[in-house]
Amino acid sequence: MxxxxxxxxxxxxxxxxxxxxxxxxxxxxxxxVRRPKKPAPEVFEQAYRLNYISEETQKILRAAFDRFESYTTTETSIISHDGLKLIGHIIEPDTSTPKGTVIFMHGYRSSCRQNLCMPISFLLDEGYRVLYIYQRAHGKSEGKYITFGVLESLDAKAWCEHVRNLFGESSPIALFGASMGGTSVMCSTEKGLPENVRAIICDGGYTSPxxxxxxxxxxxxxxxxxxxxxxxxxxxxxxxxFSLKGVFSPRAVASSNLPFLLIYGTADKAVPYEMGVTISEASERTKLISVEGAHHLCCCMQEPTRYKNEVISFLEKNMK
Structure with missing residues (x-):
């Protein structure tokens, strides 16, 4: 008993x-995972509070933020594999023959304006067409749940197919993601991307959710x-x-034939720098840019000239 x-x-x-x-x-x-009710604090405001970037860089960042609002954009949309309407905006460069299209994917509970306004600005100046998107469950896009790159990686593939259909199979495409967007673009390479996708850039993406x-x-x-x-x-x-184990960036990078530019700050407290090292070691086709003392998504603020030169050089080499 x-x-x-x-x-x-x-x-x-x-x-x-x-x-x-x-x-x-x-x-x-x-x-x-729920859709955010209000936007996160602006990155440049966080940078001001951290007070570790120069006044000159703060001016560059402020100019990029202000310029972002002045772009003439064309709204476009896709339907995701699970039926969500996802919204993006196309910005054409001041040239009749763009070098290709760079698709930008922002991070968790953020936006491309907050995470990626600086590279968007200098890549437009370099003659690249820009498509910046709202991730599912963010901004203008539909969706109730954020899935940390699991379903977003499928969305990245769908955006690539959309760009191919708009501008043709001969027009090269690059994917550029920040944080969760970085994981999304890296893991999209496992999903069967169009052949005109030529390069992947990841700023601060993690190994897995x-x-x-x-x-x-x-x-x-x-x-x-x-x-x-x-x-x-x-x-x-x-x-x-979705499963938190649904994607694994090192596996995706190892199985891809595409080149990867990986940018990580050594002082990142959101996504540890060691994750960037782990991802870079998964393939010989990766190039790791380490920015000493930079916090999460602040590499472009810590070393703006180096950041710009590395990105432009990488795209010039691979967007052919």
Whole structure:
């Protein structure tokens, strides 16, 4: 009789523990994957608060922000594989024959204006057509849930196909992603991109949603991430229809024949610099640009001239 009581008690404790974990996991999941209700603070404002970039660079950044609002754009859209209407904007350079199209994908709960206004500005000046998009569950695009690059990588493929249909198979395409957008573009290379996609640029992308969530958990908690992370992933699959283990950037890079330019700051506290090293070591077709002391997505502010020159040189070499 005592044995049965013990077994029943253990089973009851397990049920209670799983229920409590489930409640915490569901609340956490909804907090991190739901469409943001308000935009994140502007990156240049964060940079001012950090106060580690020069006044000259702050002026360049401010000019790029102001210029972004003045562009003449053509709105375009696609329907994702799961039926969402996704919105992008095309900006034509001041030349009759663009060198190709660069598709920009922003980061988590952000926008291309916040994350990528500087490279958008200098690549337009270099004669590249720009397509900047709103990721699913961001801005003008539809979607209830952010999937940290899992479904966004399929969206990147769809945008490439859209650009090919608009401008022809002979017009070269590059993908340029920041943070979650960087993971999205890297992992899109596993999805069967059009042949006119020639290059991938990633600024601060992580190895996988699973690993970056583990990293953030360990930064803020002194307890083991297990089994909480497993339960969180279970409900990600059930509620938002994706797995935190659904993409893995090093695998995608290793299996691709495309060239990758990887840009990471050594002081990044959102996506650790070591993730960039891991991704770069997955293939000989990668070039890792390390910016000493730069925080997340601040490499272009820390060393703007070097950043610009590396990006332009990489595209000139591969967009042929």
């Amino acid at each position: 005592l044995v049965y009581i013990i077994l029943i008690s253990i089973a009851a404790l397990a049920v209670i523990s799983f229920t409590v974990l489930s409640i915490i996991a569901i609340r956490s999941l909804r907090k991190i 699973w690993e970056v969530r583990l990293y953030k958990f360990r930064k803020t908690h002194s307890i083991s991430p297990y089994p909480f992370m497993n339960v969180l992933n279970l409900y990600a699959r059930l509620i938002a229809k």
